[in-house]
Amino acid sequence: MHSSGFFLNDVAGFLGGYYTFLAIMNGIAAFLLWRKKDAPGWALVWSVFAGVMMILASLALSASKSMVPALPEAVRGLVNSLSGPVLYTLGTTALFTGLFVFRKFFVQPMVAWSVLNFTLLLLGLSMADENFAAIVMKPDNVPIVGLVYLLAFFTWVATKQAVVNDERIKQGLPVVEKVNDEKVLVWPDLVYTELICMVGVSALLLVWALFLPAPLEEPASSVKTPNPSKAPWYFLGLQEMLVYFDPWYAGVVLPSLVVFGLMAMPYLDFNKKGNGYYSIEERKFSYLVYQFGFFELWITLIILGTFLRGPNWNFFGPFEYWTPYKVEVLNNVDLPQMFWVQWLNQPLPRAPQDAGLLSQIGFIFLREAPGLLIMGVYLVALPPLMAVTIFRGFYAKMGFIRYMVMSNLMLLMLTLPLKMILRWTVNLKYIISIPEFSLNF
Amino acid sequence: MAIGETIRNSQIWKSIFRHPMPLDRRNRIVVMLTNFFLHLHPVSIKKQGIALSFTWCMGGVTFFLFLVETVTGVLLMFYYRPTLEWAYNDILALRDVTSLGILRELHRWGAHAMVITTWLHMYRVFLTGSYKPPREFNWVIGVILLLLTLLLSFTGYLLPWDQLAIWAITVGSNMARATPILGYEGPGQQLLTIGGIDMITDGSDARFGLLGARFVGEETLNRFYVLHCIAIPLAAALLLAIHFWRVRKDGGISGPL
Numbered sequence: 001m002h003s004s005g006f007f008l009n010d011v012a013g014f015l016g017g018y019y020t021f022l023a024i025m026n027g028i029a030a031f032l033l034w035r036k037k038d039a040p041g042w043a044l045v046w047s048v049f050a051g052v053m054m055i056l057a058s059l060a061l062s063a064s065k066s067m068v069p070a071l072p073e074a075v076r077g078l079v080n081s082l083s084g085p086v087l088y089t090l091g092t093t094a095l096f097t098g099l100f101v102f103r104k105f106f107v108q109p110m111v112a113w114s115v116l117n118f119t120l121l122l123l124g125l126s127m128a129d130e131n132f133a134a135i136v137m138k139p140d141n142v143p144i145v146g147l148v149y150l151l152a153f154f155t156w157v158a159t160k161q162a163v164v165n166d167e168r169i170k171q172g173l174p175v176v177e178k179v180n181d182e183k184v185l186v187w188p189d190l191v192y193t194e195l196i197c198m199v200g201v202s203a204l205l206l207v208w209a210l211f212l213p214a215p216l217e218e219p220a221s222s223v224k225t226p227n228p229s230k231a232p233w234y235f236l237g238l239q240e241m242l243v244y245f246d247p248w249y250a251g252v253v254l255p256s257l258v259v260f261g262l263m264a265m266p267y268l269d270f271n272k273k274g275n276g277y278y279s280i281e282e283r284k285f286s287y288l289v290y291q292f293g294f295f296e297l298w299i300t301l302i303i304l305g306t307f308l309r310g311p312n313w314n315f316f317g318p319f320e321y322w323t324p325y326k327v328e329v330l331n332n333v334d335l336p337q338m339f340w341v342q343w344l345n346q347p348l349p350r351a352p353q354d355a356g357l358l359s360q361i362g363f364i365f366l367r368e369a370p371g372l373l374i375m376g377v378y379l380v381a382l383p384p385l386m387a388v389t390i391f392r393g394f395y396a397k398m399g400f401i402r403y404m405v406m407s408n409l410m411l412l413m414l415t416l417p418l419k420m421i422l423r424w425t426v427n428l429k430y431i432i433s434i435p436e437f438s439l440n441f
Numbered sequence: 442m443a444i445g446e447t448i449r450n451s452q453i454w455k456s457i458f459r460h461p462m463p464l465d466r467r468n469r470i471v472v473m474l475t476n477f478f479l480h481l482h483p484v485s486i487k488k489q490g491i492a493l494s495f496t497w498c499m500g501g502v503t504f505f506l507f508l509v510e511t512v513t514g515v516l517l518m519f520y521y522r523p524t525l526e527w528a529y530n531d532i533l534a535l536r537d538v539t540s541l542g543i544l545r546e547l548h549r550w551g552a553h554a555m556v557i558t559t560w561l562h563m564y565r566v567f568l569t570g571s572y573k574p575p576r577e578f579n580w581v582i583g584v585i586l587l588l589l590t591l592l593l594s595f596t597g598y599l600l601p602w603d604q605l606a607i608w609a610i611t612v613g614s615n616m617a618r619a620t621p622i623l624g625y626e627g628p629g630q631q632l633l634t635i636g637g638i639d640m641i642t643d644g645s646d647a648r649f650g651l652l653g654a655r656f657v658g659e660e661t662l663n664r665f666y667v668l669h670c671i672a673i674p675l676a677a678a679l680l681l682a683i684h685f686w687r688v689r690k691d692g693g694i695s696g697p698l
Contacts, residue, residue, distance in 0.1 A: 140605070143553035147560075154561055157494055158568045178697040180489045186482045187469045190491050197498050198505050205509065205554065209546035216536055219529045220607035222656060231613040232598050234556050234591060239612065248627045251616025262584045266577035274570040276697040278495075283570065290567050438619075439628035 007130045012063035018124055019057035022117070026050035029113065042110055049117065056124070070128035071319075080317030085243075086424050088308065092300045096291070103280075107160040116152075129319045135307050139215040144233055144306055151299065161278040169282065177277040227311040227324050236305030237298050243313065244419045246430075246440045254416070258293075261409045265290075268406045270397050289410070297416055332429035339370040364434055371432035375441070383407040481685055483693060490694035495569070499562035503590075504681065506555040510593075513548040514670065516541070521600070523666035525659045528602035552594050559590045571695035579687040582680055589677045596669035599662060610665070611657050617648035624648060 030046035033039050059067045099106055106112060123145075126132045136145060165175040184190075218224075231239050241250035265286075274283040308315055310322035333342070340348050351363035365372065383404055387395040395403045422428040432441040448454055449462070463472040473484045489495060520539060521531045535542040563583060566572055572580035599610045622629045625639075625646040633640040643655050653660035688694065 140553075143550070143557060147557050150557065150561060151564075154497060154564065157497070158565070161494065162568070175697055177489045177495065180492075181696065182488050183485045184488045184491075185466070185469050185473075186484060186486050187463050187472055187479070189488070190482060190486055191479065193491065193493070193498070194501055197501060201502055201505055201554075202509075205547055205551055208550045209543050212546070212550070213536070214546045214549040215603075215605055216532055216601060217604040220602045220604060222607065222658070224604065226604055226608050229608045229612045232595060232609050233553075234594065235613055238616075247616050247619035248621055248624070252620045252624070252627070259584060259588060262587075263581045266572040266574070266580050269573065272573070275573040276569060276571060276695045278569055287568075294564065434628075437628050437631060438626055 007133070008063045008065060008068055008128075011127060011133055012060055012068065015060035015068065015124060015127060016057050018127070019053045019060055022120055022124070023050040023053035023057060026053065026117065039110070046113075060128075068128050069125055071125045076129060076319040080320045083308070083315075083317040085304070085315050085420075088304060089300070089420065093296065096295055100288075100291075103159050104163055107156060107163050112156050126318065131321050132319050135318075135322075139212055140233060141306055142212060144303065147299075148303070151295075158278055159280070162280045165277055165279050166281040169279065175277045175279070228309060228313055230305070230309075233302060233306050236309075237301035239313075240301040240305040240309065241416060244416065244423060248438070249441060254412075257409065257412055261413070264405060264409065268398070268402055268409075270402075293413060297413070332423065332427045334430045334433040335371045335374075335428060336367050336433060338426075338428070340367070360436075364436060368432050368434060371430075371441070374431060379408065379411060382411060481689075483689065486694055487696045490696045496694070497561065497565045499558045499565055503555055503558040503562055504685075506551050506558060507677070507681070509551045510548060510555065511674065513544050513551065514674075516544050517548055518670060520544075523600065523662050525602070525662065528600065528662060532601045532603070548597075552597060555590060556594055559587050563587060566695070569695055576687075576691045576695070579684060579691055582684050582687065586677060586680050586684060589673055589680065593669060593673050593677065596665040596673065599657070599665045600669065602662065607657050610661070614648055614651050614657065617651050618643075618646065620647040 026046045027050040030043045030050060033043040033046065056069045059069050062068065106115070127136065135141060161176065165177075168175055230236060238251060238255055241254060244250070245254070269283075269286050271283050271286060273279070280287050307318065310316040310320075311324035311326070312328075314326045314328050316322055316326070336348055340346055349363050349366045351360040355363070386407055387403060391403070391407065394406070398406065419428075419431075422431075430440045432439065434440065459475045460471040461468050463469040470484050473479050473482055517535075520535055522528065532545065535545045566580065566583070595610070595613060599606045618624045619627045621627045622632060623641060623646055624630060625641050625643050625648075627641075627646075630639070630641040630646070643649065649655065651664075652658075653664045
């Protein structure tokens with residue numbers, strides 16, 4: 001769909017306010033830096049940036065196609081043509097890895113502020129695109145934008161303190177939380193904070209409710225299926241997993257395992273350090289596992305499922321129109337098919353017509369032998385193997401049962417990224433495919 | 442004499458508030474011990490534990506949002522009837538006719554915010570290692586509360602009875618159809634047969650139990666309404682009480698040992 005005059009009229013007011021907000025935000029930042037006198041250069045940078053934002057605000061308010069600041073058509077086209085599930089996943093992985101490895105650089109306030117300004121500017125420029133705005137401004141999708149910025153902010157807050165603490169631990173000093181361990185009275189120190197918090201949240205909620213009407217679509221009709229049909233946003237990570245797994249695993253077993261795994265966490269984490277203060281170095285393993293699960297396998301999948309999956313659950317670039325006629329080639333193959341037909345050049349093993357139940361089951365086992373073998377090795381042989389190699393220390397400290405629970409939970413968690421990679425590289429559909437018992441994996 | 446002084450010295454005031462104004466140290470301690478709403482807190486607390494950069498306030502905000510949802514939810518129940526005939530029209534009226542229709546916005550955005558603040562609270566508890574002994578079991582209760590928050594939001598999603606609602610619930614509940622053994626499209630459902638008759642059909646499987654019908658219909662609306670307004674909030678309220686109580690009993694607000 002091409003930008004129509006109506007769309008720009010609708011979005012101009014919002015963008016005008018948005019850029020003005022960015023200008024005020026940076027103006028305040030510049031003022032505070034100027035008063036503190038330790039970074040006059042940065043004060044200048046942000047006041048210039050604030051000025052530019054004011055210019056963008058007035059341009060946006062013009063609501064004319066040639067004036068409203070937007071990403072060039074060519075850039076949007078390039079982003080659309082480049083983006084896909086593979087690049088999205090690899091890109092976010094690279095991003096998280098980079099942020100983690102160079103965390104000492106990114107926690108610096110001026111670096112973080114620059115990143116924040118960059119993403120906010122990019123968001124504003126993207127909002128001038130009709131297709132982008134149509135998805136992001138859907139009332140129920142707005143909270144996700146908030147979630148992304150809140151997560152980024154709080155991760156910054158936490159990492160900043162962890163970096164300081166890790167440095168102190170290295171120098172043999174007590175952590176910051178330990179240094180100021182004086183006690184204060186709850187009245188007034190805590191109850192006033194709580195009161196201010198309640199007032200603040202109420203104000204925010206009221207403003208949100210006043211400016212953004214709750215969605216109400218046409219009356220429910222069980223015969224008119226919308227395309228795409230999506231679950232509520234917080235379950236879209238699970239819906240995205242349906243691309244790689246059948247519902248019994250993606251929709252029932254994996255979510256149950258997530259809940260179980262979260263509950264089991266305090267009993268599996270035998271590391272006594274890092275209790276009650278921010279630290280990364282002292283508990284790198286549990287930190288990385290949690291962050292991988294939370295950011296890679298939950299948040300990024302929700303964003304993918306919400307913003308980038310359109311009709312027929314096809315992938316759409318951020319500036320692409322959600323046409324229901326997009327065709328994607330589906331040439332995924334099951335492992336038995338690959339093994340018997342493509343590699344051994346013979347038909348799939350199949351029981352004769354008059355075979356009894358046991359013989360039929362036997363033939364199923366034969367047909368699925370490669371997949372069963374792989375899964376057997378993966379879930380049964382790998383844990384003990386890891387116990388004597390990479391997890392030797394873990395095994396010694398955890399004991400048999402705790403180690404087995406942990407290693408199996410980890411391996412089951414990794415089935416998702418592994419299946420993604422197998423799908424992208426060799427078009428694998430199922431490792432085990434037993435339609436006779438509705439058991440596909 | 443100031444009128445305020447007279448009121449504070451009256452028998453009525455003194456019968457309600459069993460302590461003088463919390464202006465000096467002694468009375469600031471007394472107020473925490475004698476006020477029902479405040480006795481949830483300790484009298485004194487680690488300064489570091491309540492620093493905003495350390496605690497983020499997300500647990501408290503989540504509880505506050507739970508209260509907002511309860512109040513707006515009860516008010517919305519006066520306007521809303523969970524039947525096929527009225528559900529959609531009542532929501533339409535809340536949007537177009539009812540003076541306090543903004544209650545619905547507050548309730549919906551409050552619900553989204555509550556999901557987010559629950560995640561953030563959990564994230565903070567993880568990052569400070571506060572799930573470690575002696576707080577292991579309170580973390581487990583927290584995980585159940587997270588689940589209840591999502592279920593509250595999910596059951597509420599159906600109530601407006603528009604296209605968004607019914608299809609989101611249809612997509613979400615279709616998963617239950619594939620429950621191993623107990624869903625009629627799930628692996629191993631063939632195992633539960635007696636005398637060649639399937640026990641697990643689309644009229645008896647896990648999804649049917651969730652929806653009260655073979656598809657999302659009036660029975661589902663009623664079922665989700667009761668779960669949303671009565672069953673899950675009660676369960677959540679009980680677990681919240683235990684969650685808070687255990688914060689106090691399991692070593693107080695988190696901090697270095």
